[in-house]
Amino acid sequence: DAGVTQSPTHLIKTRGQQVTLRCSPKSGHDTVSWYQQALGQGPQFIFQYYEEEERQRGNFPDRFSGHQFPNYSSELNVNALLLGDSALYLCASSLDRGNQPQHFGDGTRLSIL
Amino acid sequence: EDQVTQSPEALRLQEGESSSLNCSYTVSGLRGLFWYRQDPGKGPEFLFTLYSAGEEKEKERLKATLTKKESFLHITAPKPEDSATYLCAVQAYSGGYQKVTFGIGTKLQVIP
Numbered sequence: 680d681a682g683v684t685q686s687p688t689h690l691i692k693t694r695g696q697q698v699t700l701r702c703s704p705k706s707g708h709d710t711v712s713w714y715q716q717a718l719g720q721g722p723q724f725i726f727q728y729y730e731e732e733e734r735q736r737g738n739f740p741d742r743f744s745g746h747q748f749p750n751y752s753s754e755l756n757v758n759a760l761l762l763g764d765s766a767l768y769l770c771a772s773s774l775d776r777g778n779q780p781q782h783f784g785d786g787t788r789l790s791i792l
Numbered sequence: 793e794d795q796v797t798q799s800p801e802a803l804r805l806q807e808g809e810s811s812s813l814n815c816s817y818t819v820s821g822l823r824g825l826f827w828y829r830q831d832p833g834k835g836p837e838f839l840f841t842l843y844s845a846g847e848e849k850e851k852e853r854l855k856a857t858l859t860k861k862e863s864f865l866h867i868t869a870p871k872p873e874d875s876a877t878y879l880c881a882v883q884a885y886s887g888g889y890q891k892v893t894f895g896i897g898t899k900l901q902v903i904p
Contacts, residue, residue: 683835712892721796721879721894722836735889769835778824778843778883781892783835 683784685770691790692760700755700787704772711753714769728753765791794819798880798895805902808869813898815880816862825863827856828879870902
């Protein structure tokens with residue numbers, strides 16, 4: 680049973696560039712959430728997708744956008760990258776039924792130069 | 793606004809020295825409290841879900857408990873392989889949907 684997979688594992692970009700991160704949810708899961716985790720901090724909620732719609736959003740600017748596809752996979756796009764966007768980006772999937780726990784991928788380490 | 797506070801931020805134990813990690817929370821309408829383990833460079837690994845005060849869950853050397861204001865993760869006779877960051881997260885209703893808020897984590901080091 681495949682868990683949550685994310686790609687790429689590492690990425691280096693320069694300020695002002697744009698980046699797309701990808702996530703395939705755990706088999707059977709229909710909800711995908713994205714988190715940003717800075718070094719030494721807990722994950723910060725970016726947004727959540729369900730039925731191809733953004734359902735909830737955390738305190739992140741519009742430079743952060745996403746998409747969910749019919750097969751439940753998801754993308755996170757970040758435009759006009761800033762040095763402060765350097766972080767581990769985590770994707771979590773869950774089942775939209777009751778209070779189910781989220782299962783995480785190993786993340787994409789994004790470094791901005 | 794939902795808040796999750798974990799303490800201590802870092803903990804160093806000798807192998808076999810039992811201890812507890814604390815997670816205190818302030819939320820409206822708690823739906824569940826989760827404990828995760830995170831190894832360096834990896835994503836959080838799910839450990840436990842607790843839903844109501846008085847509930848307890850166990851897994852190997854770990855035991856999680858929940859009250860109305862906080863949760864504890866008890867580690868009995870830890871081994872070096874228990875070294876990791878332990879994250880606490882709460883799930884609550886926000887704007888009609890369930891939102892998950894994480895604490896900063898407790899970095900545990902177990903010394904042989």
